[in-house]
Amino acid sequence: MGTIVGIPRALAYHDYFPLWKVFLSSLGAELAVSPPTSRAIVNEGVRLAVDGTCLPVKIFYGHVSWLIQAGVDSIFLPRLISVAPKEYICPKFMGLPDMTAAAFGSQARFISPVVNLTRSPGLLHREMEGVGKGLGYSAREIRKAWDQAAAAQRDYESFLQQGNWPAEYHCRGATEVAVDKPPGAPDLRIGLLGHNYVVYDSFASMDAVSRLRAMGAQVLTVDMLSPVKIEAQAARWPKRMFWTSGRRILGAAWEYTEMPVDGIIYITAFGCGTDSLTAELVERTVRRQSRIPQLILNIDEHTGEAGVVTRLEAFVDMLRWRRTR
C-alpha cells in the first residue's frame, strides 16, 4: 500500500503496542513509532495543550506533533472508552481524538476506531474490521491479522508477568541484552504503582526505574503480578473502582501489603485526575494494612532530575536503615 501509519509512543501505546503493531503491520501497513519521550517532545506538547492538561496528555501531543513533522500519512489513535465491563480508562481518553483534532486540525488524518467493551465485546471486532477495510483489506485478511495481534499481545503480557520490562521485550533473543542490569544481586524489593504510560516512560517517571535498579533494588510493577490476584484484591473494595488502571493499582497495592516488599513507590503525573483519588486510597489503605513505607512521586514538566534522585536515594537509604534496626 505504501501508506505510513504513525503510532505515538505515549498513553495506551505502553499497554497495547504489540496488539497494534502486529495488527497494522500484518495488514501490510508501514509503521512509524515516535521515539522515546525527550525534552523537545515534552516542550512541544506543553506548547500545544491547554494549561490544566495532565503531563501524559501533553507528552502525547508532543509525540503526535513529532509524527506529523516526520511526514506520516495517518496516525493511529483509537478512542478507548472501556476495555472491561463497567470500567473506563479516564475521561480524557474518551475525548482524546477530538482534543487531538482540535489541536492539530487537518494536519493529519487520524485512524480512530472506538474501543468500548462496556457492553458488547463484539463491537471491537467490527471496529477493527473498519480500520482494516479503511486500509483496503478483506475480512479474511483482517481476521487473520487480528488473531496474530491478539496472540502477540498475550505473549507480551505473559512476558511482563514473568518479571520483565517492556524494554527487554524488544531485545528478546539478542545475545547482548541492552538493558541495564543492577550490579550484583538486589537486596531490596520495591513495589511500583502508577499508570503504565508514566512508569514505562522514562521522561514521565524521571527514569525512576533504572535509578532504583542501579541503587540495588528489585523493582516490581503491576504488570508483574498475577491478574487473578490483582482482581481478587481489588474486589476487597466496597465500591467497584471504575477506572481500569485505578482498579489494577488498588489491587496491586493490597497485594504488595501481603508480599515481602520493602517499600512502595507511587509515581504519578501532575494533573492526573484519576491518580488524585486512587493515590489517596492507596496511601490510606497501605498505612492501615501494613508498616511498609510509601513514597509518592508527583512529576510534571518542571520536575528537576536532582530532586527526584535525592528523594529516591533518601527513600532507599531509609529502607536499608530500617532493615538494620
Add this chain to the structure above:
Amino acid sequence: MKITFPHMGTAYIPFRALIAGLGHEAITAPPCTQRTLNLGTRHAPESACLPLKINIGNYLEAAEQGAEAIIMAGGVGPCRFGFYAYVQQEILRDIGCGLEMIILEPPASGWRPLLARLKYLTQGVNAAQISRALRLTWAKLVACDRLEQLSLDIRAYELYKGSTTRALQEAHRQVDRADSVAGVRRAVQEGTAKLQSVPQDRQRPVLTMGVVGEIYTILEPFVNFRLEEQLGEMGVVVRRRLWLSDWILHHLILSSFRKQREAQLFRWAKPYLQHFVGGHGLESVAHSIQLAHGGVDGIVHILPFTCMPEIVAQSILPLVSRDYQLPILTMVVDEHTGIAGVRTRLEAFVDLLASRRAEANSHSRGRKSLAPAATYSS
C-alpha cells in the same frame, strides 16, 4: 438521626426539606466560607478537584453543629465525582470524625444497594409521608431554579445595584419556609412578583452571555465568586442550560435513560466532540454551540482545576469560538483563586464584548463584519 449534606448553591433548600420529610433532623452546614475551604484543603488530597475539598469542609462544620450522618451521592464514572463519597469517608475515618456516610449510588450501579440505603433512611415513616416529602422536595428544587432563572433576566436591568439579589434571596427564603407543595407554589408566585417589581430600566443596552462548565462551579457562588451576580451587575443577561433540577433528574434518578437526552446533545456537539466524556464535558460543548445559535455575545466556561471532562471541553472550545466568531473566557478555579483576579478578567471580557457589539452596531450589517473572536484563557 441528625443528617447533613454537602452544599451546592441553593440545593440546601430542597435537601433539608427531604431529610426533614423523612423524619430526620436536617443539619445545614453554615454557608461555604474561607474557613470551610481551609478545613477541606487541610484534610483532602492536594490534587483532588475543588468540590471534594469544600465538601469535606461542609461535613466538618456540620459535625460541629451536631450532625451524625451525611447523605452523599455516588456515581459510576468516568468522572471523579463517583468516588468522592468513598474518599471522603476514608478521610473522615482517619480524622476520627464519627460521621456516618450514607451513599446513594445511582440505579445504574444496581438497584439493590440503593433500595437498601433508602429503606434505612425511611425507617419509621410510611409511604404517604415519603411521597409527600419527595413531592415537596421536587417542588422546592424546581422553584429555586425557576426563581434564579428569572433573576438572570432582571438583574442586568436593575436600577439599584443589589436589589434583584435581595429579592431573589427573599424569594428563596420563602420557598425554604414553605411546608407544602401549595406553599411552595405561593412562594414562587410571590417571589416572581417581587422580582418583577424590582425597579428596572428596560431600555438600557445589555449584553447576553452564556455560562457553561462543571455544575458545582456553576452553582456554588462561593467558588465562582458570585459569577452570575457580578455579570448581572455589569449589565449582562446570563443564559445557562445547566440547572440543578436537571442534574438531579438525569444523573441521580434517570441515569439509565440518560442515553436519550444525550442523543440531543450529541447532535449539537458532533462536529467537535463525538463521545460522552463524563461529568458535563459534552454539555459544555453542546451548550456553547446552542448558545452561539441563540445569539449570545460571549461565553464563560468555568471549571475546577484539573477537572477531566472539562479539560476535554476546554481543549475543544477554541474551535467553537473560531467557527462561531464567539469569544469564550475560560475560568479555572481552585483554592488559590482570588476575587480580584476573577473580577478583573470578567470586566475585561465584558469590555471586549461591549466593544465588539459597538463595532457590529456601527457596521449594522450583522455578524460578518465582527472583529476576529478572541479566546481568553487563564
